[in-house]
Amino acid sequence: MRSVSPGGSGKTIPKCGAASCKGWTSWGWRWTGESEQGVSRDQPEQFFWLFLLNVAGIMLGAWLSGRQAGRWAPKRQIRHGFVIMLLSALVNLVANWFWPAHVGWALIPIAVFSFGWALVVPVVTLLVLDLHPAAPIDPLQSLS
Numbered sequence: 306m307r308s309v310s311p312g313g314s315g316k317t318i319p320k321c322g323a324a325s326c327k328g329w330t331s332w333g334w335r336w337t338g339e340s341e342q343g344v345s346r347d348q349p350e351q352f353f354w355l356f357l358l359n360v361a362g363i364m365l366g367a368w369l370s371g372r373q374a375g376r377w378a379p380k381r382q383i384r385h386g387f388v389i390m391l392l393s394a395l396v397n398l399v400a401n402w403f404w405p406a407h408v409g410w411a412l413i414p415i416a417v418f419s420f421g422w423a424l425v426v427p428v429v430t431l432l433v434l435d436l437h438p439a440a441p442i443d444p445l446q447s448l449s
Contacts, residue, residue, distance in 0.1 A: 354408070358416035366423025379428045386428075389421030 366386075373382060397414035 351408075355412060355415065358412050359419050362416035362419030363423045366420040367427070369420075370424050370427045374427075379432060382428050383425050386421045386424035389424065390418050393417040393421060 370382065377385075393414045397411070397418075400410065400414075
């Protein structure tokens with residue numbers, strides 16, 4: 306493994322070849338190739354799948370939050386969102402505890418967590434905005 310110093314910054318970044326590489330980069334810890342457990346790590350080009358499922362969960366949660374606005378009490382919607390997030394996190398934790406990680410099933414709990422998060426955020430945002438009175442739009446409006 307050769308090391309390079311990008312732009313003469315003095316930071317050493319390992320240069321990865323065809324073999325697996327792990328090391329500190331300027332962006333953080335980076336895994337490529339095979340890990341110690343033999344689990345294949347995704348390449349940077351495969352970020353699309355994480356992005357797609359995450360955005361799909363957010364869009365579905367926001368859609369349901371809009372449909373339920375005024376039908377569900379804010380406490381109920383927040384409770385449902387947090388229960389979905391908790392269950393998703395527990396399923397992900399238990400699955401990774403007992404079975405080797407696989408990208409095919411590991412991304413689904415992330416999408417479900419995003420769905421729960423999107424149920425909570427609009428209600429919490431409105432509750433926080435209700436704590437403070439509306440500020441004048443024009444700063445000179447308060448002078449008249």
